[in-house]
Amino acid sequence: MVEIRMRVNGVSESLDVPPWVSLLDVLREHLGLTGTKRGCDQGACGACTVLVDGERINACLALAVQYTGRDITTIEGVAGGGDPHPLQTAFIRDDGFQCGYCTSGQICSAIGMLAEHGAGSASAVTEHVAATGIALSGAEIRERMSGNLCRCGAYNGIVRAIQDVAESPR
Amino acid sequence: MRPFAYVSAPDVATAVRAIGTEPGAKFIGGGTNLVDLMREGVERPGTVIDITALPLTGVEELPGGGVRIGALVRNAHLAAHRLIRNRYPLLSQAILTGASAQLRNMATAGGNLLQRTRCPYFYDGAAACNKREPGSGCDAMDGFNRNHGVLGVSDSCIATHPSDMCVALAALDAIVEVESVRGVRRVPMAEFHRLPGDTPHLETTLAADELVTAVELPALPVAATSRYRKVRDRASYAFALVSVAAALEVDDGTVTAVRLALGGVAAKPWRAYEAERILLGAPATEESFRRAAAAELAPATGRPQNAFKIELARRTLVETLRQLLTEGSAA
Structure with missing residues (x-):
């Protein structure tokens, strides 16, 4: 067993787990935070996306022990002060889901993606990788969100929801 | 996943000492490939040595215009780095076309070099694979081989190296710095990976106890137009x-x-x-x-x-x- 300590949605947690336990299993099985979903369990679908110190990762491929001391945010922690996160509101308004299984991962991923874009990062569809002030077009959103699959095919709504939030003054 | 012992190394000296004393031990960085392979039973280390606390996270300009990349720099951070975007745009582009944003936030430069093939027969424990089980044969030869190799292949193996980043590093003549208890070696990119021949299980020229510590990009004016x-x-x-x-x-x-x-x-x-x-x-x-x-x-x-x-x-x-x-x- 190894001791891991991390902040999860602002709450300090400490637990003893075997070193082969994934961050996904710690969240779902040990802490009861079942909003984060297990899809493929091999880093291919993005359903398990959470934020670590504000950066999106696949919790299924993360050994929990490697994230000791870090600040984890799951879908349960994205809303502030009782109000939904603007992306949660936009996903509802713009039909960004059908069955909802990928939605937690989509929203956590989109939060991370908007932060990356805000920090000036380029993507594989950016014409000039050295450019600054890259516009967040539909093509850019699709590329930057390609790590999150939606088997219902709600992509049009997902892209619209993210674009709405990206374009609204914050 | 098969149980293993876990050790976190505080510095490079401890890490390379630990790998020498634990037969079958593996270093773990971002874990995006190793954890997956361990779950599939393809990799079965008895001990996993966590190297993510090592101070190998810098991207630094070298005198003369080259760039030194610490082995633990995350793929996303490397692609976004101003020096790389301006001087080696092909490297930023290569990294950005690989995997997903989530995986690029986890995966390290050193781990990217050591990625293993995504050949489905390599992953499938019930299939014949000379890379996973030397001498067992190759089910890819007459199987699903749409993604497989056409250059430097052998009768033993037609698997491909999956990395995008490494293709850019090869074009740039990057140098891979590796360290063990015996000291530091600098390996040209062209000599880092091997072709399969009749030993496809040997994928690099890295010894089992060597740790990738950095990748150096030479100053290369032509790289600005890439x-x-x-x-x-x-x-x-x-x-x-x-x-x-x-x-x-x-x-x-x-x-x-x-x-x-x-x-x-x-x-x-x-x-x-x-x-x-x-x-x-x-x-x-x-x-x-x-x-x-x-x-x-x-x-x-x-x-x-x-x-x-x-x-x-x-x-x-x-x-x-x-x-x-x-x-x-x-x-």
Whole structure:
């Protein structure tokens, strides 16, 4: 067993787990935070996306022990002060889901993606990788969100929801 | 997942000592490939040595204009780094075409070098695979081999190296710095990965107890005019069928400097030396590009499902060079 300590949605947690336990299993099985979903369990679908110190990762491929001391945010922690996160509101308004299984991962991923874009990062569809002030077009959103699959095919709504939030003054 | 012991190394000296004393131990960085392979039972380390606390996270400019990249720099941070975007745009592009944003936030530069093939028979414990189980045969030869190699392949193995980043590093003549209890070695990228021959389980020239500590990019003016072009079965988040890393400098219609490497076609990032040799000093025309691409792919051999890659590689080489000539750099 190894001791891991991390902040999860602002709450300090400490637990003893075997070193082969994934961050996904710690969240779902040990802490009861079942909003984060297990899809493929091999880093291919993005359903398990959470934020670590504000950066999106696949919790299924993360050994929990490697994230000791870090600040984890799951879908349960994205809303502030009782109000939904603007992306949660936009996903509802713009039909960004059908069955909802990928939605937690989509929203956590989109939060991370908007932060990356805000920090000036380029993507594989950016014409000039050295450019600054890259516009967040539909093509850019699709590329930057390609790590999150939606088997219902709600992509049009997902892209619209993210674009709405990206374009609204914050 | 098979149980293992876990150790976190506080410094490089401790890490390389630990790997020497624990037979079958593995270093873990981002874990994006190793954790997956451990879950599938392909990798079975008794001890996992966590190296993510090591101070190998810097991207630094070297005197003379090169760049030193710590082995633990995350792929996303490397692609976003100003020095890389401006001076080596093909490297930023290559990294950004690989995996997904989530995986790029986890994966490290050192781990990217050591990625293992995504051949489905390598992953499938019930299949024959000379790489996973030497001497067991190769089910890819007459199986699903659309994604497999056409250059440098052998009768034992036709698997490809999956990395995009490494294709750019090969074009750039990067140096891989490795460390063990015996000291530090600097391995040119061209000598880091191996072709399969009859020992496809030996994928690199790294000893089992060596740790990748850094990657150094030489100062290379031609790299400022460069691109990475990747062709795949879907527009994003897929491994390359064929990819091309290219840098081109043209003066008065003549090629004065050129770097070319291919991905998705071999067990290592394939530096296109023959194409470079033909292009250097030649007129920068589509005719030259075609001649160079044809010569580079002349030794290629395909299987029924992947022979299309030979023509695809030729055309992608030509198109990437044409794009560099007419549209310029990806920077």
